[in-house]
Amino acid sequence: MGLSSSHSAVLVAIDWGTTNRRGYLLDTNGGTLDTCEDELGLVNIMNKEFYEAFKLLTTSWMEEHGPMPAVLSGMVGASTGWVEAKYCSLPAGLDDLAQNLQPVPMGSPIWIVPGVRTRDDIHTPDVIRGEEIQAIAASTSNENLLIVAPGTHSKWIQIKDGRIVWFTTFMTGDVHAAILNHTVISQLHIFNSVVSPKVFALGVKTGYSQNANLTHVIFGARTRVLFKDLEPKDVSGYLSGLLIGAEISGALSALGTSFPKISLIGSEHLCALYRKAFELCGADCNPVTENAIGKTYIDIAKRAGLLECRYECL
Amino acid sequence: MGLSSSHSAVLVAIDWGTTNRRGYLLDTNGGTLDTCEDELGLVNIMNKEFYEAFKLLTTSWMEEHGPMPAVLSGMVGASTGWVEAKYCSLPAGLDDLAQNLQPVPMGSPIWIVPGVRTRDDIHTPDVIRGEEIQAIAASTSNENLLIVAPGTHSKWIQIKDGRIVWFTTFMTGDVHAAILNHTVISQLHIFNSVVSPKVFALGVKTGYSQNANLTHVIFGARTRVLFKDLEPKDVSGYLSGLLIGAEISGALSALGTSFPKISLIGSEHLCALYRKAFELCGADCNPVTENAIGKTYIDIAKRAGLLECRYECL
Numbered sequence: 204m205g206l207s208s209s210h211s212a213v214l215v216a217i218d219w220g221t222t223n224r225r226g227y228l229l230d231t232n233g234g235t236l237d238t239c240e241d242e243l244g245l246v247n248i249m250n251k252e253f254y255e256a257f258k259l260l261t262t263s264w265m266e267e268h269g270p271m272p273a274v275l276s277g278m279v280g281a282s283t284g285w286v287e288a289k290y291c292s293l294p295a296g297l298d299d300l301a302q303n304l305q306p307v308p309m310g311s312p313i314w315i316v317p318g319v320r321t322r323d324d325i326h327t328p329d330v331i332r333g334e335e336i337q338a339i340a341a342s343t344s345n346e347n348l349l350i351v352a353p354g355t356h357s358k359w360i361q362i363k364d365g366r367i368v369w370f371t372t373f374m375t376g377d378v379h380a381a382i383l384n385h386t387v388i389s390q391l392h393i394f395n396s397v398v399s400p401k402v403f404a405l406g407v408k409t410g411y412s413q414n415a416n417l418t419h420v421i422f423g424a425r426t427r428v429l430f431k432d433l434e435p436k437d438v439s440g441y442l443s444g445l446l447i448g449a450e451i452s453g454a455l456s457a458l459g460t461s462f463p464k465i466s467l468i469g470s471e472h473l474c475a476l477y478r479k480a481f482e483l484c485g486a487d488c489n490p491v492t493e494n495a496i497g498k499t500y501i502d503i504a505k506r507a508g509l510l511e512c513r514y515e516c517l
Numbered sequence: 518m519g520l521s522s523s524h525s526a527v528l529v530a531i532d533w534g535t536t537n538r539r540g541y542l543l544d545t546n547g548g549t550l551d552t553c554e555d556e557l558g559l560v561n562i563m564n565k566e567f568y569e570a571f572k573l574l575t576t577s578w579m580e581e582h583g584p585m586p587a588v589l590s591g592m593v594g595a596s597t598g599w600v601e602a603k604y605c606s607l608p609a610g611l612d613d614l615a616q617n618l619q620p621v622p623m624g625s626p627i628w629i630v631p632g633v634r635t636r637d638d639i640h641t642p643d644v645i646r647g648e649e650i651q652a653i654a655a656s657t658s659n660e661n662l663l664i665v666a667p668g669t670h671s672k673w674i675q676i677k678d679g680r681i682v683w684f685t686t687f688m689t690g691d692v693h694a695a696i697l698n699h700t701v702i703s704q705l706h707i708f709n710s711v712v713s714p715k716v717f718a719l720g721v722k723t724g725y726s727q728n729a730n731l732t733h734v735i736f737g738a739r740t741r742v743l744f745k746d747l748e749p750k751d752v753s754g755y756l757s758g759l760l761i762g763a764e765i766s767g768a769l770s771a772l773g774t775s776f777p778k779i780s781l782i783g784s785e786h787l788c789a790l791y792r793k794a795f796e797l798c799g800a801d802c803n804p805v806t807e808n809a810i811g812k813t814y815i816d817i818a819k820r821a822g823l824l825e826c827r828y829e830c831l
Binding site for chain 2: 282283325327355371373374375380381382387390409412413418420421422423454456
């Protein structure tokens with residue numbers, strides 16, 4: 204296997220989460236030669252068969268390009284994942300991640316990227332696994348940035364000079380699903396994936412202004428339907444708005460008035476919802492335009508010296 | 518059937534809720550001659566067999582004391598109950614409830630007490646069914662009172678001169694169960710009905726001070742276990758404290774600084790938890806000492822003229 208051409212594959216990277224994963228075949232500059240995506244996230248792997256799942260994703264790449272190291276990030280490094288990787292403390296940049304890679308004792312050179320941990324003002328621990336790579340990747344052209352990664356556990360990550368200096372988690376998506384499906388509100392809810400902009404806006408404004416009163420205003424998702432202010436098909440969208448509005452309000456308060464440019468990373472659907480919500484709350488935000496995720500994985504591999512070795516077929 | 522003796526049974530009253538119900542056999546002064554309690558709440562009644570359930574509770578009383586009217590309160594009057602009863606607007610006192618009784622078209626003289634509705638400052642509708650009777654009953658010796666009725670949907674009810682002038686609902690118990698059992702936190706939780714006072718206090722103080730940040734601090738129920746700050750058996754108690762603390766913070770803010778004496782009504786276990794939480798938040802509260810619930814039902818029946826009729830066996 205030669206490392207001389209910049210277009211030769213030198214690294215496999217996998218963003219390996221709870222429900223799905225995305226693999227990247229990378230050249231020495233972080234250019235993406237190939238990608239693949241499947242649903243073999245942690246919850247879909249039985250009997251800890253991580254190595255089998257790893258080979259399923261990587262074998263054809265290794266067969267074509269020869270053996271090469273792999274760098275894995277995300278929940279694959281959690282206590283419930285393949286091998287537990289440690290957490291870096293703040294501030295955390297590429298060097299900190301590279302110096303704390305967790306080797307996987309297998310027949311291939313595989314390393315897991317550490318997570319990042321912190322404690323908030325009242326000493327509650329907080330953790331990220333996976334978003335640290337995406338956030339650092341998003342910041343390569345903007346050194347000071349506030350990244351918002353919406354999802355089951357929405358993350359707000361502040362980057363300064365290429366390092367994560369602050370982050371916080373909101374259980375927005377997880378709480379949305381639990382309340383929608385497992386409280387008195389579930390009796391009213393009719394599944395409908397289309398979110399009405401008007402209803403979503405009502406939710407956002409209510410959540411933003413009433414975040415300190417959240418378990419009260421959530422009851423409104425029931426009573427508004429009872430009194431025909433809201434249709435059953437709109438319960439989910441209203442509740443989305445409520446929780447996203449409360450998230451924005453809570454996070455912007457924690458950040459104070461002087462926060463840097465906000466950028467969104469994540470699925471197109473969620474980013475569109477959040478972008479609208481930010482607009483309704485009077486804050487500007489932008490999707491991340493340049494995606495340097497391959498370069499970020501390569502940088503970690505280079506700093507850890509992984510690309511200097513020659514790997515044999517095992 | 519004679520109405521002359523004050524110790525003769527003249528009214529059956531049933532506090533008929535979602536999961537259970539409590540029946541009272543009352544004399545003309547509201548004295549309780551007998552009570553009975555069972556689990557035939559709305560969720561345990563199949564095929565709308567409310568009349569059968571009604572007879573199951575009342576037949577032995579009617580056989581012994583002759584036919585008499587019945588007054589029902591609670592979720593039995595909801596759209597999902599026996600017959601839908603209307604809602605009174607605020608302020609609502611005994612006269613308002615008595616004037617809006619909903620007859621049940623059955624072989625016995627049965628009336629359902631209306632619920633009470635309001636809209637909060639931001640126009641979200643709010644409703645109570647059942648707690649209006651308990652709150653008015655609790656206030657008979659204290660004309661100006663703030664009643665807190667903890668539960669699945671915790672109610673805060675302000676009484677002035679015997680009428681409900683303000684109330685608000687927090688989905689505390691419902692959200693607690695949904696988050697504990699249906700989010701990432703459920704993986705950590707070990708069922709344990711004993712709440713550690715220390716852990717509960719940590720939850721209350723966190724929820725009270727961080728209520729505007731609720732979907733963030735809830736994530737702490739997971740991360741505190743991850744970092745051994747909390748044992749899995751304490752997750753439920755911590756989360757109870759968080760949500761109760763957030764409820765107290767939200768409600769006291771809505772009320773401003775000048776709120777009247779706070780009294781608790783409800784189960785001994787929940788009232789003890791809330792009493793402790795109030796103490797931790799620097800607010801005084803007391804359990805309701807005198808229970809005038811029988812008198813309250815009798816007052817409604819008298820104001821509606823139900824005791825003036827003579828009922829025949831049907």
